Amino acid sequence: MSPELLLGALLAAAAVVFVAVPFLRAKEPPAPLTPADEALAKAEERDRVLAELKELEFDHRTGKITDEDYRRQVYPLRRQAAALLPSETSKDASEQRFSPPKLPSSRSDG
Amino acid sequence: MPELGRAALIVCLGLALYAVVAGAIAARQRRQRLAESAQNAVVASFAAALLGAAVLFTALVQNDFSFVYVADHTSRELPLGYTISAFWGGQEGSLLLWLLILTGFSAIAVLLARRSAASLLAWAVPILGGVITFFAFLLVAVSSPFATQAAPADGAGLNPSLQNPYMLAHPPMLYLGFVGLTIPFAFAMGALAARRSDELWIVVTRRWTLVAWTFLGFGQLLGAHWAYVEVGWGGYFAWDPVENAALMPWLAATAFLHSVMIQEKRGMLKIWNVVLVIGAFALALFGTFLTRSGIISSIRSFTESSIGPWFLGFIGIVLAGSILLVLSRLPLLRSKTRLESPVSREASFLYNNLLLVAFCLTILWGVLYPILTEALRGEPVTVGPPYYNFFLKAFGLPLLLLMGIGPLIAWRRASLRGLGRTFAWPTGFALACGVVLVVLGAGSSIPGLVGYTFCAFVLASLVLEFVRGTRARHALGSSSWAGAFSSLVARNRRRYGGYIVHASIVLLAIGVVGSSAYDTIVDQRLRPGDTLSVESYDLRYRGVEDSRGANAQEIRAVVDVSRDGESLGTLRPGKNRYFAEQQVSNEAAIRSDRLNGEDLFLIADQIDPDGTLFLRALVKPLVNLIWIAGFVFLGGAAIALWPDAREQRRLAVRYGRSEALARA
Numbered sequence: 001m002s003p004e005l006l007l008g009a010l011l012a013a014a015a016v017v018f019v020a021v022p023f024l025r026a027k028e029p030p031a032p033l034t035p036a037d038e039a040l041a042k043a044e045e046r047d048r049v050l051a052e053l054k055e056l057e058f059d060h061r062t063g064k065i066t067d068e069d070y071r072r073q074v075y076p077l078r079r080q081a082a083a084l085l086p087s088e089t090s091k092d093a094s095e096q097r098f099s100p101p102k103l104p105s106s107r108s109d110g
Numbered sequence: 111m112p113e114l115g116r117a118a119l120i121v122c123l124g125l126a127l128y129a130v131v132a133g134a135i136a137a138r139q140r141r142q143r144l145a146e147s148a149q150n151a152v153v154a155s156f157a158a159a160l161l162g163a164a165v166l167f168t169a170l171v172q173n174d175f176s177f178v179y180v181a182d183h184t185s186r187e188l189p190l191g192y193t194i195s196a197f198w199g200g201q202e203g204s205l206l207l208w209l210l211i212l213t214g215f216s217a218i219a220v221l222l223a224r225r226s227a228a229s230l231l232a233w234a235v236p237i238l239g240g241v242i243t244f245f246a247f248l249l250v251a252v253s254s255p256f257a258t259q260a261a262p263a264d265g266a267g268l269n270p271s272l273q274n275p276y277m278l279a280h281p282p283m284l285y286l287g288f289v290g291l292t293i294p295f296a297f298a299m300g301a302l303a304a305r306r307s308d309e310l311w312i313v314v315t316r317r318w319t320l321v322a323w324t325f326l327g328f329g330q331l332l333g334a335h336w337a338y339v340e341v342g343w344g345g346y347f348a349w350d351p352v353e354n355a356a357l358m359p360w361l362a363a364t365a366f367l368h369s370v371m372i373q374e375k376r377g378m379l380k381i382w383n384v385v386l387v388i389g390a391f392a393l394a395l396f397g398t399f400l401t402r403s404g405i406i407s408s409i410r411s412f413t414e415s416s417i418g419p420w421f422l423g424f425i426g427i428v429l430a431g432s433i434l435l436v437l438s439r440l441p442l443l444r445s446k447t448r449l450e451s452p453v454s455r456e457a458s459f460l461y462n463n464l465l466l467v468a469f470c471l472t473i474l475w476g477v478l479y480p481i482l483t484e485a486l487r488g489e490p491v492t493v494g495p496p497y498y499n500f501f502l503k504a505f506g507l508p509l510l511l512l513m514g515i516g517p518l519i520a521w522r523r524a525s526l527r528g529l530g531r532t533f534a535w536p537t538g539f540a541l542a543c544g545v546v547l548v549v550l551g552a553g554s555s556i557p558g559l560v561g562y563t564f565c566a567f568v569l570a571s572l573v574l575e576f577v578r579g580t581r582a583r584h585a586l587g588s589s590s591w592a593g594a595f596s597s598l599v600a601r602n603r604r605r606y607g608g609y610i611v612h613a614s615i616v617l618l619a620i621g622v623v624g625s626s627a628y629d630t631i632v633d634q635r636l637r638p639g640d641t642l643s644v645e646s647y648d649l650r651y652r653g654v655e656d657s658r659g660a661n662a663q664e665i666r667a668v669v670d671v672s673r674d675g676e677s678l679g680t681l682r683p684g685k686n687r688y689f690a691e692q693q694v695s696n697e698a699a700i701r702s703d704r705l706n707g708e709d710l711f712l713i714a715d716q717i718d719p720d721g722t723l724f725l726r727a728l729v730k731p732l733v734n735l736i737w738i739a740g741f742v743f744l745g746g747a748a749i750a751l752w753p754d755a756r757e758q759r760r761l762a763v764r765y766g767r768s769e770a771l772a773r774a
Contacts, residue, residue: 008117011161015121015154019128022146029142040308043764048377055375055521061585062578065520066528073522 046084053077112177115165115256122158122213123246125151129239137232137304148235149220155242156213163210166203166255170196176261179203185267185690187661192273198281199272201402201417202255207282208398209245211289216242219293219318227297227314227765234300241292244424253417267690270662276336283329284356288394290322291359294366295391295432298384302435307442312370312383313761317751319370319387323363324747330356331740342696344631344711344728346736349498351477355397358470358477362390365466372456375521380443381436382463388432393470395425400477451523458516462509469505473498503557507564510619513612514568517575535574540567558627565616565623572609572616579606599749607750614742617735621707624732633715636723645729647710648672654721655682662686664697667714667723671701683714683725707734 056077060070133148135141166179170193175181183196183203198204216238223231249255294315301311333353334346347353366386372379403418436443449457476493484490518532543566544559552559579598580591588594599606632644636651643649652668666684670677681699688695701710709730716724 002113004111004114005117007114008121011118011158012121012124015125015151015158018154019125019147019150021150022143025143029146040310040765044309045377047760047764048375052375052521058579058582059520061582062575064518064528064532064578066525066531069520069523069525069528 042084046081049077049081049084053081111165111169111174112256112258115162116250116254118158118162118165119209119246119250119254119256122155122162122209123243123250125155125158126239126242126246129155130236130243133232133236133239137236140232145232145235148239149224149231152213152220152235152238152242153217155246156210156217159206159210159213159246162249162256163197163206166206167194167197170194173265174261175263175265176258177255178257178259179255181259181262181265183265183268185265185661187690188265188268188273189660191275191278192268195272195277195281196268198285199268199277202249202253202257204281204285204402205245205249205253205417206255207285208289209242209249211285212242212245212292215289215293215318216296219296223297223314226762227310230297230300230304230306230310230314232300233303234296237296237299237303238292241296244420248417248420252420264690267661267688270686270688270691270693270695271340273661273688274336274340276332276340280329280332280336283325283332287322287324287326287329287356288359288397290318290325291363291387291391291394293318293322294387298387299432299435302384302439302442305439305442307380309373310765312373313765316370319363319367320747320751323360323367324744324751326356326360326363327747328740328744330360331737331743335737335740338733339698339700340695342698342713344698344713344726344730346733349473349476349495352401354473354477355400358473359390359393359397361466361470361473362386362393365463365470366390368459368466369463372459376456377447378445378449378456379460380445381440384436384443386463386467388429388436389467389470392425392429392432393474395421395428399425453519453529454523455516455519455521458512458519462512462516465505465509465512469501469509472501472505506619507557507560510561510564510568510615513615514564514571517609517612518571536567536570539570540564552628555623555627558623561619561623561627565619568612568616572613575609576606600754601756603752603754604750607746607748607752610746610749611743612746614739614746617739617742621732621735621737621739624707624735625709625730628731630729632727634725634727636725638721642725642727644710644727646673647678647727647729649712649725649727651723651725652680654717654723655684659686661690662688665717666697667717667725669699669712669725671710681710681712683712685714685717702734704734707732707738709733 053074056065056070056073059065060067065073129148129151132144132151136145136148166177168174169177169180170184171190173180173184173186173193179200179202180196183200184193188196196203198207219238220231220235223234294311297311297315301308330353333356337348337353338344338346363386366383369379369386370383373383399418399421403421449460451457476497479493480490514536515533518529518536520528540563544563547553547559547562552562576595576598580595583598583601584591584594588597630645632642634642636642638651638653641648641650648671650670650672652670655666655668657664657666664684664686666682669681669683670679671681672678678701681701683699684697686695686697687693696713699712703709709728711728711730713726713728714723715726716722
């Protein structure tokens with residue numbers, strides 16, 4: 001056998017060993033679980049609404065939207081956010097539902 | 111040595127096949143050890159491809175002409191740099207480069223996703239394995255770079271037009287872009303196969319898409335500069351099918367990068383985004399097919415080509431499989447939200463997408479039409495630059511305008527009053543620029559005038575965005591204006607990096623408009639001692655110089671350049687006669703003005719033995735902005751790509767918590 005073919009055979013053997021490494025474990029590890037669609041969809045929707053709220057605040061602060069547009073959009077978004085937040089935080093958010101929107105609002109994300 | 115290369119590719123093919131079969135079984139039956147083994151096979155396939163590439167590289171550097179590939183693409187006189195670039199100068203080598211990058215990217219994607227998206231990886235691995243299998247199979251069975259022969263005394267050399275420093279970087283950049291689009295495709299299809307409707311695949315592949323898009327964009331610009339300085343016809347983009355091959359997937363990826371933001375912000379356009387990812391990947395394959403199958407020269411060379419039919423078959427399988435998968439998952443992809451107003455940020459992104467895709471399809475039709483007519487009627491119909499230039503104006507000008515409009519509009523809906531307030535400054539600035547340009551004589555080209563006015567509008571809107579954002583951050587407590595500015599960019603790198611990329615497109619547009627709509631071309635026959643005036647330049651032809659270079663005879667016309675009596679130096683346009691390749695190339699001479707971005711471009715069309723010169727002189731205003739745009743583009747892309755620790759934490763909480771809930 002030529003040295004080149006020997007090297008090729010060594011490469012093949014090394015590849016087989018590397019591919020077989022997971023089978024050398026004694027026990028089959030649990031497969032990563034796919035999160036429930038509903039839970040993930042809720043988490044994504046929550047992050048989306050919170051990001052929209054921040055964006056709205058920032059757009060208002062930079063003068064991209066008028067006070068009137070801001071007021072019209074911020075109420076439904078806050079209601080949506082309150083409904084999506086976990087119970088301990090939703091209390092604070094739902095309280096904000098009845099308070100007038102701050103002009104301009106708290107910290108925003110540029 | 112060739113046996114080692116062949117063995118490496120066979121091992122690579124075996125590993126890829128294993129990744130497909132074992133990966134699919136593991137994903138279907140949820141067998142984790144088998145899944146990890148398939149992942150390892152993908153990682154190991156990179157090592158095998160690397161060994162194969164090392165064998166070819168060594169053969170090239172050693173001028174081992176017993177390799178058919180080395181003999182066909184190099185010669186003893188070829189400088190080392192170009193000997194290395196011969197790796198991707200031919201079909202077999204460039205396919206090996208595809209495989210090397212593909213396995214490398216796949217290995218990195220697998221190793222990264224093991225930590226961040228383990229649940230998504232199961233189905234992505236067999237898809238990655240499938241693409242690797244195709245390329246490894248081509249290299250093993252159809253087009254091997256390791257074919258051998260009795261070594262000739264010297265090689266045939268490299269095509270002279272490829273003997274340029276840009277060829278060291280341009281093709282690998284394009285390949286990094288083409289291949290990079292495989293990763294978003296694999297994860298998108300993997301998510302669909304796993305019946306997932308969430309956005310994890312977007313989170314995992316966002317950077318991959320951006321990296322591939324950046325390489326494709328910068329690679330095209332390098333190619334344009336290569337064409338400009340090397341091909342010697344005075345232009346930088348000729349709508350050649352090979353150039354279009356890279357432009358089409360870039361346009362599709364550009365559309366995806368914009369529309370994916372609508373999915374992230376509003377949960378809309380899920381089907382559209384998947385279709386764009388499939389389209390971008392299929393166009394990347396089609397681009398490689400175009401450049402490597404011989405179909406551009408004629409249908410005949412395509413049917414005689416060894417890899418053309420295989421490529422066409424694979425593209426067909428990819429498209430059919432992807433479309434079937436999307437159709438079977440349509441209920442998962444339906445959006446819950448709708449467009450609230452035609453005047454909103456998401457609507458402007460949608461218009462941008464429609465224009466980009468329409469432009470992409472127009473180019474695709476321009477590329478396919480000659481091929482189809484040749485196949486059906488037996489003779490090709492040429493689709494030339496006028497066709498493409500018409501659609502460039504028809505779609506490009508509105509796209510340019512949208513780049514300025516989009517950032518100024520709020521999400522969801524915008525009132526007329528709000529719009530009036532936001533648009534007043536940019537519109538006023540653009541109109542004022544338009545008037546000044548008319549006064550300066552730019553009205554000689556209406557598309558040029560409109561293009562420049564739109565560029566002014568976009569620049570003004572971008573500056574306004576940065577100014578207003580910085581002011582808002584300063585008002586929120588940043589200690590200094592510089593601190594407010596950096597905080598603004600750091601808090602939303604994708605947005606402000608994107609704005610810088612937009613600024614680079616404006617620079618590119620200014621350069622393209624200036625050099626194409628307002629250029630000057632003069633052709634003149636000159637005897638030694640004759641003079642010629644072009645715009646503000648005075649040229650004096652002195653005579654011919656003839657010298658021997660490393661691998662070519664170099665004939666140069668010596669032309670003194672002056673302006674208003676002041677000498678600006680000497681230019682030497684000419685021709686090279688390559689010894690080994692037995693070919694002649696045009697060698698243009700360029701004088702760039704750093705102050706106004708203008709080029710004086712000289713082409714020696716013909717040099718007669720009696721010293722008579724047929725000279726073509728071009729003055730190209732602002733053309734250097736095109737190349738500067740490339741660096742601005744890279745800067746913007748780097749900012750957009752820079753990791754954002756806060757966002758990563760937020761995403762880790764989102765997906766980590768969801769996976770934890772699933773385990774509970």
